[in-house]
Amino acid sequence: MTSPLGRLRPEHPPVRRVDDLAAAFGLRVDGPAEGVTATGVTMSSADVEPGDLFVAVPGLRVHGARFAAEAVARGAVAVLTDTEGAELVPAGVPVLLTDDPRAVAGPVAAWVLDDPASRLVTVGVTGTNGKTTTTYFVDAALRARHAVTAVLGTVELRIGDDAVESPRTTVEAPVLQSLLALAHERGATALTTEVSSHALALGRVGGVQFDVVGFTNLQRDHLDFHGDMEGYFRDKSRLFAPGQARRGVVVIDDEWGRRLAQESPIPVETVSTRVGAPQAAQADWAVVEADVGLDGVGSRFVLRGPDGARHEAHSPLPGLVNVSNAALAVVVAHAAGVPVDAAAEAVGRAHAIPGRMERVVERGDGWPLCLVDYAHTPDALELALEAVRPITPGRLVLVYGSDGDRDRGKRPIMGQVGARLADVLVVTDENPRSEDPASIRAAILEGVRDVRPDLADVHEATSRAQAIREALRLAGPDDTVIVTGKGHEPTQEIAGVFHRYNDRDVFLAARAERREQHA
Numbered sequence: 069m070t071s072p073l074g075r076l077r078p079e080h081p082p083v084r085r086v087d088d089l090a091a092a093f094g095l096r097v098d099g100p101a102e103g104v105t106a107t108g109v110t111m112s113s114a115d116v117e118p119g120d121l122f123v124a125v126p127g128l129r130v131h132g133a134r135f136a137a138e139a140v141a142r143g144a145v146a147v148l149t150d151t152e153g154a155e156l157v158p159a160g161v162p163v164l165l166t167d168d169p170r171a172v173a174g175p176v177a178a179w180v181l182d183d184p185a186s187r188l189v190t191v192g193v194t195g196t197n198g199k200t201t202t203t204y205f206v207d208a209a210l211r212a213r214h215a216v217t218a219v220l221g222t223v224e225l226r227i228g229d230d231a232v233e234s235p236r237t238t239v240e241a242p243v244l245q246s247l248l249a250l251a252h253e254r255g256a257t258a259l260t261t262e263v264s265s266h267a268l269a270l271g272r273v274g275g276v277q278f279d280v281v282g283f284t285n286l287q288r289d290h291l292d293f294h295g296d297m298e299g300y301f302r303d304k305s306r307l308f309a310p311g312q313a314r315r316g317v318v319v320i321d322d323e324w325g326r327r328l329a330q331e332s333p334i335p336v337e338t339v340s341t342r343v344g345a346p347q348a349a350q351a352d353w354a355v356v357e358a359d360v361g362l363d364g365v366g367s368r369f370v371l372r373g374p375d376g377a378r379h380e381a382h383s384p385l386p387g388l389v390n391v392s393n394a395a396l397a398v399v400v401a402h403a404a405g406v407p408v409d410a411a412a413e414a415v416g417r418a419h420a421i422p423g424r425m426e427r428v429v430e431r432g433d434g435w436p437l438c439l440v441d442y443a444h445t446p447d448a449l450e451l452a453l454e455a456v457r458p459i460t461p462g463r464l465v466l467v468y469g470s471d472g473d474r475d476r477g478k479r480p481i482m483g484q485v486g487a488r489l490a491d492v493l494v495v496t497d498e499n500p501r502s503e504d505p506a507s508i509r510a511a512i513l514e515g516v517r518d519v520r521p522d523l524a525d526v527h528e529a530t531s532r533a534q535a536i537r538e539a540l541r542l543a544g545p546d547d548t549v550i551v552t553g554k555g556h557e558p559t560q561e562i563a564g565v566f567h568r569y570n571d572r573d574v575f576l577a578a579r580a581e582r583r584e585q586h587a
């Protein structure tokens with residue numbers, strides 16, 4: 069990370085009258101709103117800046133209006149909430165009333181900041197896996213035509229060369245609007261953001277009409293939140309709607325992509341990324357040749373366009389999944405105005421992405437190849453291990469766990485995948501959150517036992533750092549140690565406490581210690 073983005077607010081926001089805002093959105097006003105002006109919007113009392121409109125939403129745990137007094141004390145000039153929330157707002161504070169404050173938070177923030185999204189080329193990428201990688205590839209391609217760009221997602225919030233850690237995959241709607249305004253103020257002309265299914269369900273991209281949206285794939289994940297795959301698909305599909313996006317690009321390798329392309333009410337281009345797949349002939353764009361790099365560095369592929377022209381392209385990251393991400397990124401960037409060959413060239417040169425098949429220590433000097441990857445679903449894990457096998461002359465050593473307070477059903481499946489595709493397993497903790505870490509490990513080990521009943525070469529470690537050290541102790545110079553699940557994450561969440569922790573740092577510390585011992 070370089071210098072912080074500060075308050076993530078534009079320095080020179082417009083000044084908007086609260087009564088004009090109420091009129092524009094047909095909101096009832098309670099209390100003295102006349103002459104009151106707002107310069108920003110927030111949904112979190114802790115983030116209020118003087119001049120903000122505080123949007124108090126009924127949360128899953130608590131009503132935001134409980135924090136209205138705190139927000140006003142910090143300088144909020146008015147509160148936008150529902151009738152339940154209005155009861156909790158201190159007397160004398162102007163209240164704007166709506167049935168669904170979460171739904172209007174984005175459009176209202178866009179109005180207050182004078183629709184910043186309309187001043188930039190905007191791209192949103194959704195899907196279960198590959199969002200981060202694809203947004204970085206898209207950003208690389210957009211930089212072929214835009215001197216300053218912004219990219220927002222799980223890893224960081226970046227405008228030009230300035231980046232801060234990201235609180236989540238897709239920030240809340242008022243934060244997104246502030247970032248769009250700040251990016252515009254800093255000279256950015258294009259912005260790419262990951263759009264999670266939670267974001268779509270909770271209105272976090274409200275108030276943005278994306279120029280182009282992309283869909284990677286749909287795989288089992290987050291069913292705790294969306295209920296079932298149908299609900300998950302419905303939430304993802306919300307990105308492909310008039311008013312939310314102008315046009316879309318959909319990878320049709322899986323049945324969900326094919327269905328999205330068929331049902332989408334906005335115009336979409338389709339991309340098939342598996343050579344020889346039956347859907348390739350119908351796809352607008354198709355990967356027709358792929359030389360999936362066996363050197364672990366990247367792959368070369370040929371993308372056939374709608375006019376039949378063949379475009380040489382490269383993925384700078386290993387494995388078939390990254391051919392898919394790179395192909396999608398090229399087509400998305402093309403839809404956003406970058407000539408296809410310039411987009412392909414720029415994607416091929418994109419930099420490494422933190423925690424995505426990141427080569428932390430190269431093989432050599434007696435050390436195994438050490439990788440960190442963010443795969444945390446059964447499908448992603450399978451693909452990651454398949455990508456690493458060809459670059460591993462010896463044994464594949466996997467260190468992994470599974471998140472607490474998230475989809476429990478995937479744990480034994482992760483166990484089975486690991487046992488099937490890796491040689492040595494060290495099962496450990498990811499982010500146990502409020503759950504008992506031992507019971508999460510036990511659920512993974514249950515799946516491991518299905519495949520490997522004798523638990524040969526299966527180890528268990530209660531601390532993630534110890535697990536990595538154990539893997540390094542077990543691994544020889546021809547082996548590969550891959551740690552999956554946390555990727556770039558700078559913290560580990562245990563029993564409500566976020567501890568500073570990063571897989572990469574553990575590898576590097578272990579190597580530094582070994583060097584010192586041998587010095």
Ligand SMILES: CC(=O)N[C@H]1[C@@H](OP(=O)(O)OP(=O)(O)OC[C@H]2O[C@@H](n3ccc(=O)[nH]c3=O)[C@H](O)[C@@H]2O)O[C@H](CO)[C@@H](O)[C@@H]1O[C@H](C)C(=O)N[C@@H](C)C(=O)N[C@H](CCC(=O)O)C(=O)O
Pocket residue numbers: 111112113114125126127128129130131132133135235236237238239240264265266267270
């Ligand atoms: C399920 C979910 O997404 N929940 C989000 C939701 O929480 P909530 O409804 O429980 O909110 P709450 O705690 O009841 O608070 C209600 C309101 O009071 C406000 N409040 C609360 C406390 C306070 O002191 N002051 C204050 O103003 C809150 O800002 C909120 O607006 O609204 C909160 C505030 O906006 C979010 O922080 C919270 O995200 C939580 C932290 C979360 O973990 N979300 C994850 C699941 C998520 O969104 N993940 C996706 C990525 C998924 C993926 O693809 O991997 C993401 O986009 O990051």
Ligand SMILES: Nc1ncnc2c1ncn2[C@@H]1O[C@H](COP(=O)(O)OP(=O)(O)OP(=O)(O)O)[C@@H](O)[C@H]1O
Pocket residue numbers: 195196197198199200201202222237262264284285389390392393423424425441442443444447448449451452
């Ligand atoms: N197109 C893909 N299909 C399947 N798996 C993929 C794909 N791209 C990447 N992966 C795997 O998924 C992991 C996560 O990749 P990435 O961070 O790009 O996805 P993401 O959608 O941003 O994930 P998240 O929403 O959890 O942040 C990677 O580490 C890789 O193992």
